[in-house]
Amino acid sequence: MAMCEVCGNDYALTFEVHAQGAVHTFDSFECAIQAMAPICEHCQCRVIGHGAEVDQHLYCSAHCARSADPRAAAVVHDHATVGASA
Numbered sequence: 001m002a003m004c005e006v007c008g009n010d011y012a013l014t015f016e017v018h019a020q021g022a023v024h025t026f027d028s029f030e031c032a033i034q035a036m037a038p039i040c041e042h043c044q045c046r047v048i049g050h051g052a053e054v055d056q057h058l059y060c061s062a063h064c065a066r067s068a069d070p071r072a073a074a075v076v077h078d079h080a081t082v083g084a085s086a
Helices: 029-036 062-068 070-074
Strands: 015-019 022-026 052-054 057-059
Touching: 015 029, 022 029, 052 062, 052 070, 057 062, 062 070
Parallel strands: none
Antiparallel strands: 015 022, 052 057
16 A cells, blocks of 8 residues: 555555656645645636647636736637537
8 A cells, every 4th residue: 555645544545646757645635736736826726728839838728728827818718609600
């Protein structure tokens, strides 16, 4: 058994994440996200998806990018389609 580096749970089904030359051990995706996911510079939530990067600043969405930096409106767009017909 191995110990999760976030919560300390000693668990038989831990998994390893190899990233940037380091090896991390977790017992759940929740702990892996808490330890490794970047934080949105606007709303402070964890960026689990692709996020949006503007001038080397990372945001969880185009909305947060535009809210934090109005210059982002010209370069960052959501991919959601509103009112599209099937």
